[in-house]
Amino acid sequence: GAGVSQSPSNKVTEKGKDVELRCDPISGHTALYWYRQRLGQGLEFLIYFQGNSAPDKSGLPSDRFSAERTGESVSTLTIQRTQQEDSAVYLCASSLKVANSPLHFGNGTRLTVT
Amino acid sequence: DQQVKQNSPSLSVQEGRISILNCDYTNSMFDYFLWYKKYPAEGPTFLISISSIKDKNEDGRFTVFLNKSAKHLSLHIVPSQPGDSAVYFCAAANFGNEKLTFGTGTRLTIIP
Numbered sequence A: 001g002a003g004v005s006q007s008p009s010n011k012v013t014e015k016g017k018d019v020e021l022r023c024d025p026i027s028g029h030t031a032l033y034w035y036r037q038r039l040g041q042g043l044e045f046l047i048y049f050q051g052n053s054a055p056d057k058s059g060l061p062s063d064r065f066s067a068e069r070t071g072e073s074v075s076t077l078t079i080q081r082t083q084q085e086d087s088a089v090y091l092c093a094s095s096l097k098v099a100n101s102p103l104h105f106g107n108g109t110r111l112t113v114t
Numbered sequence B: 001d002q003q004v005k006q007n008s009p010s011l012s013v014q015e016g017r018i019s020i021l022n023c024d025y026t027n028s029m030f031d032y033f034l035w036y037k038k039y040p041a042e043g044p045t046f047l048i049s050i051s052s053i054k055d056k057n058e059d060g061r062f063t064v065f066l067n068k069s070a071k072h073l074s075l076h077i078v079p080s081q082p083g084d085s086a087v088y089f090c091a092a093a094n095f096g097n098e099k100l101t102f103g104t105g106t107r108l109t110i111i112p
Helices: none
Strands: A005-007 A010-013 A019-024 A031-037 A043-050 A053-056 A065-069 A075-079 A088-095 A109-113 B010-014 B019-025 B032-038 B045-051 B056-059 B062-067 B072-077 B086-093 B106-111
Touching: A005 A088, A010 A019, A019 A088, A019 A109, A031 A075, A043 A065, A043 A075, A075 A088, B010 B019, B019 B032, B019 B086, B019 B106, B032 B062, B045 B056, B045 B062, B045 B072, B072 B086
Parallel strands: A010 A109, B010 B106
Antiparallel strands: A005 A019, A019 A075, A031 A043, A031 A088, A043 A053, A065 A075, A088 A109, B019 B072, B032 B045, B032 B086, B056 B062, B062 B072, B086 B106
């Protein structure tokens, strides 16, 4: 498909386990973003990639969170030692590197930490 | 610190009437604003945007109004259709800054 693809769509994990969330952006989109949405909240910025580098990772809530991007394509968000407060929908978006070009979002990964 | 606020969590409007969704912001450095629409189990989709050099932008049934002095923007949908039922998010940024700050969303329900 032509859109942003995220996997898995749902993930249930036990507290303390590590999880990896994957994002495949739209081909040719050099900018990639991770957001999360907790229940009843707005979208919270986590990290932004331009190419394979992350000039802004200011939204990562703790050092348990990390992300990488390779080949100016796929990105992985890793959460180590998950906590219940990590439960949220994690959304990936991509865009062309043109100032404020609209973000195209994937359908998200719903993470539930039990 | 909620820099973008959508104070109405929900709104119900009769089909065919006008829907008005409101958004307030506190950061005077914001100069670019967007509206996104979100259906359940899907990611948000871009709807319309406006930069601070304008006070109105129109795209079909959707119009966004910006009042910089009041730090307020609104989205008007005319006429409202059942397919417009969704959660609408307001977002703001400094033009050229890659980070969008989102509001908490307003759930719009169009009543047939």
